[in-house]
Amino acid sequence: MKRRNFIKKASITGVGFAVGSVLVNCEEKYKKKLEESSVANATDGNGKGSIPLVVATWHVIDATAKAMEILQAGGSSLDAVEQGCMVEEADEKGQSVGKGGLPDREGNVTLDACIMDKNGNCGSVVYLQNITHAVSVARKVMEETPHVMLAGKGAEQFAIEQGFQPENLLTETSKEAWEKWKVESEYKPIINIENHDTIGMLAIDINGDISGACTTSGLAYKMAGRVGDSPIIGSGLFVDNEIGGCVATGLGEEVVKTVGSFLVVELMRQGKSPQEACKEAIRRIVNKPNSNYKNFQVGYIAVNKQGETGSYSIHQWFSMTKFQDGVNEQIQSDYFNKA
Secondary structure, three states: HHHHHHHHHHHHOOOOOOHHHHHHHHHHHHHHHHHOOOOOOOEEOEEEOOOOOEEEEOHHHHHHHHHHHHOOOOOOOHHHHHHHHHHHOOOOOOOOOOOOOOOOOOOOOOOEEEEOOOOOEEEEEEEEEOOOOOHHHHHHHHHHHOOOEEEHHHHHHHHOOOOOOOOOOHHHHHHHHHHHHOOOOOOOOOOOOOOOOOEEEEEEEEOOEEEEEEEEOOOOOOOOOOOOOOOEEEOEEEEOOOOEEEEEEEEEHHHHHHHHHHHHHHHHOOOOOHHHHHHHHHHHHHHOOOOOOHHOOOOEEEEEOOOOOEEEEOOOEEEEEEOOOOOOEEEOOOOOOOE
């Protein structure tokens, strides 16, 4: 099921190798590392443990395929998640990420993204305009500045200085959708109006190192200046290379209130499986006093150091794409609200 359609339903319920002998040696080294790094199968909800591994929110098999291509060439998990997310950012048909994203109420496409590496380094951009690959700008923030987060015009100026080319992100299709919305626009976060989503991705490379990334155009027709959970380290994304990683999707305000991705990783630190940790994080949201969880969606996916995976959401039809053991597949998530 497409990501946007799911949200509507929820409201109701390389580094290249050289040629010749160098290539042969590298391939042999990779195969040896792969054999050494594989772990015994585990019975953990959605996951059997082996690496390399890529997981992502929603049905994004092209993105996970690109990430696995990087990993199978011996690339890092950081390169894998960046390039995997870039596939979705460049897809104009996907109206929740990158170019072609649905705009805010003023008609501006604004992007949020973050990235985090095996060492806990991270970078983020919020309210970025006119630059398609927000995840790559976030990486530049991490690697080229002393900061973690850049916002708005400052983030855009930095991106241009780093060589990114500005372009209009509002496609005709998204513009038409915005014009239609304005006819009966409601300036409050009603889920069947404010459709939203993101792509979050986690990868484990052949060295066993974990990285993650998250990128989105945020809530459709949001208030100008609104920022959700996706670029917030600890909320939309968190990675601890000793334990595992988590990314979130859905209504970002609710994820921020529980620092959801950090919570999932900490629960794994305490001994819970990725599946158990995601389930507990959702429970924290729905059990809050006066929670109106029936009117919004949140979903988590997670991996641990052993290559086990998990996913859980409030409502049905959230899914995870997983590329592991040569299989690139969409997996429907278990969910809380079965009433």
